[in-house]
Ligand SMILES: Nc1ncnc2c1ncn2[C@@H]1O[C@H](COP(=O)(O)OP(=O)(O)O)[C@@H](O)[C@H]1O
């Protein structure tokens with residue numbers, strides 16, 4: 254199509270929007286809200302992922318060796334464990350290191366350990382981290398079967414609770430986001446349909462005088478795209494700025510909870526929101542094609 | 549220019565609007581399509597610009613098999629055919645000029661050319677001084693002239709008019725008839741469905757009379773009713 258024909262289609266689309274301002278505003282609002290919820294869910298997931306991966310790195314399974322275990326035997330156990338697919342990392346903590354760690358954890362009260370004198374009641378151990386929280390329990394079981402291992406310990410409850418909490422957040426967030434998205438789609442679709450009905454005379458005349466079907470369609474495609482675009486740009490701006498503000502605030506008040514940085518994460522979410530909004534408009538139009546054919 | 553061979557049209561509800569219609573209309577001809585209400589005149593015209601498809605037979609316009617043509621080709625057929633209806637079908641929010649220009653804008657004619665042709669066609673239908681008016685500010689006769697201008701602005705080979713004087717008073721109807729004959733004189737093939745016996749009788753043109761979806765009579769320089777001699 255020629256440029257002036259595009260501008261014709263655009264002005265027809267604008268007239269539709271101005272003729273039904275209530276539905277236009279409703280479309281833009283529902284699009285913005287649904288995409289904002291989806292964006293917030295994505296940002297939350299990104300942060301939860303980051304926090305859990307920090308925790309996962311810290312949650313180690315400890316397998317303690319019998320006091321009499323030889324160093325060579327411990328080394329061969331380490332070599333074997335490192336070959337297991339579920340293992341992210343593994344290392345040996347000798348009883349001397351363990352005592353040193355214990356003393357540093359007691360800090361000021363390290364003197365209570367002085368009563369031990371030169372005796373060290375601790376054992377050598379294997380410290381193993383899993384690739385995913387789900388791998389922790391089976392890994393602990395396998396470690397218990399190694400020769401020389403007398404005891405295995407890990408913070409099982411923390412890990413499993415965290416795991417199910419994350420899943421719940423993911424499912425609920427995604428569910429709400431998708432429901433709202435469907436709602437937005439419905440409203441956009443209705444706005445386009447109303448536009449088709451109120452322009453049916455014009456459409457009939459366009460067809461009568463030999464306009465191509467694509468020319469008949471474009472004003473409504475543009476209408477959908479404009480609605481989706483305005484709604485999603487609103488959502489994207491709020492999501493990006495809102496998250497950047499939250500990030501700055503959190504950096505001051507909660508420095509020990511490291512949130513993901515606004516760039517690239519919030520920026521990418523904003524871009525995704527706009528892409529989804531445009532897609533929403535396109536699908537909203539696509540659903541009314543049959544109505545358009547019956548005008 | 550126009551040819552129908554063994555054309556039948558039955559609607560899904562069982563009504564048979566046309567049966568076994570054979571009709572030839574040559575380039576540059578003027579033909580009245582007459583007959584009582586429900587005879588099938590509108591249906592026949594609708595087949596010509598592919599508003600509907602025949603159930604049987606072949607409809608052809610300017611060499612195109614209209615009933616079987618691809619959907620994508622329909623717009624190009626319609627650019628060769630102008631149509632006016634009893635109810636004008638103008639866009640109420642647009643001025644006379646905009647209504648006429650609309651037909652050219654949507655087929656991507658250059659704005660300069662649109663301006664030129666709109667002026668020409670307003671002249672042809674005798675409305676140059678109402679260019680800026682809205683349809684609501686015009687009389688029925690004037691509105692039908694705008695509709696005629698819109699049909700003619702694309703320079704169609706064929707003009708189809710379905711009861712174009714049906715909503716007009718006798719004076720405006722006679723004026724409209726004069727303009728249609730003038731358009732035909734300038735070379736456009738015209739097919740006009742009508743009830744208006746006096747207009748048909750005065751025009752002395754070809755008359756195709758239909759009853760119950762069939763052609764009963766097809767005479768040159770004829771009158772509305774059979775056997776009337778002036
Ligand atoms: N879309 C339709 N569905 C069913 N019947 C129709 C339809 N259009 C027209 N008809 C019927 O076909 C017959 C011819 O109609 P029409 O061509 O409009 O007659 P005319 O224009 O001569 O008055 C009538 O009986 C009418 O009721």
Ligand SMILES: [Mg+2]
Nearest residue numbers: 589590591710
């Ligand atoms: Mg009729």
